[in-house]
């Protein structure tokens with residue numbers, strides 16, 4: 450069976466978990482405390498990052514490269530649209546979340562509030578937390594603007610753009626940092642993706658020291 | 671004609687320039703002072719980053735998504751290998767450079783020494799410069815280890831992995847921050863890619879305030 454070395458709240462790991470589950474690739478989850486950099490882990494991935502996926506006799510790192518591989522080898526169901534234009538848009542938005550949103554929001558809220566504590570790096574820097582709380586509004590507005598014109602973030606079909614976005618937002622939702630009331634259209638989108646079977650494992654995550662809030666796994670949040 | 675809004679030393683822009691040139695897509699270069707965030711620029715890319723490519727009546731951002739698009743619509747010559755395994759490896763290594771190398775090296779050396787001055791943000795932070803100078807050694811060692819077993823970084827064919835790596839290293843070479851004598855095999859690889867016609871425009875770049883060093887454009891460096 451496939452094995453995913455991951456950390457529960459890592460958005461990159463969550464994105465891969467969602468893609469694996471949508472494609473019904475069964476996968477054992479192994480929690481990896483990547484910041485401890487143990488030698489087995491470094492042997493699996495010299496990049497020293499999670500996710501690391503063991504599949505088809507290969508050990509793979511880099512979530513974007515992993516997902517393109519899955520898409521080529523396990524094309525059903527597809528997680529990229531059909532035309533080059535639409536595929537471009539899905540990839541652009543996945544990168545938007547994994548680069549820009551990650552830098553401006555996830556690293557400022559989740560990493561300050563949770564990762565620092567878990568890794569024993571001290572207290573959140575309130576300047577960062579404030580900056581992240583400010584920036585997430587602008588990203589939710591951008592999503593609302595997209596979703597006013599489209600069923601899913603990148604167009605009429607669900608794609609890696611939705612999984613990347615949902616991976617970051619679900620991790621932030623675990624610490625109640627997403628204001629779902631800001632835009633009905635964004636809340637509807639999240640309700641839709643949250644109710645997919647592929648989301649179940651993510652809704653079951655529990656982080657020691659951070660009790661899951663009630664709304665987190667509630668489909669009527 | 672296509673138009674690329676870029677900044678000369680940006681590794682993400684250089685990667686796209688190399689891919690466009692290999693595919694012989696003629697392209698006008700427009701220098702974009704992206705940190706000034708003028709409104710036309712923000713209209714073209716709400717992400718406010720370069721590169722931004724105007725091609726086929728579309729305006730595109732995110733270098734990775736742009737390159738996958740080019741690969742699908744202008745497949746000749748291919749910049750990704752043929753099998754899913756090899757394609758995975760090329761994408762993984764491109765991401766290695768654009769994520770890990772960028773974070774550990776490019777942002778610590780190039781952004782400290784050049785971008786800060788160009789943007790009027792003051793002097794390099796010597797702690798960062800030292801950290802970058804230390805880390806680049808480890809990355810050159812990793813490249814040497816790969817190139818001991820392969821003709822190109824990701825395998826037997828030149829790929830986006832080589833262009834991503836060459837984009838970062840060429841920008842660092844402009845400020846003489848690459849020790850080409852560390853590994854003959856890395857130097858040979860760079861000599862090979864540097865002598866390609868696609869590299870010419872990059873070797874002609876000039877940054878006001880930072881005179882081009884003699885070895886930079888020399889094919890016998």
Ligand SMILES: N[C@@H](CCC(=O)N[C@@H](CS)C(=O)NCC(=O)O)C(=O)O
Pocket residue numbers: 456458459460461462483496497498499500510511512513765769
């Ligand atoms: N580009 C990588 C990023 C993965 C990543 O940054 N993972 C974080 C956890 S969320 C990590 O392992 N960080 C450790 C490090 O950066 O050394 C991917 O897409 O897989």
Ligand SMILES: N[C@@H](CCC(=O)N[C@@H](CS)C(=O)NCC(=O)O)C(=O)O
Pocket residue numbers: 544548677679680681682683704717718719720721731732733734768
């Ligand atoms: N993920 C983007 C990264 C591009 C990027 O970071 N570009 C830099 C210049 S090297 C930039 O525009 N930075 C401005 C910013 O981050 O706001 C890509 O691959 O195109």
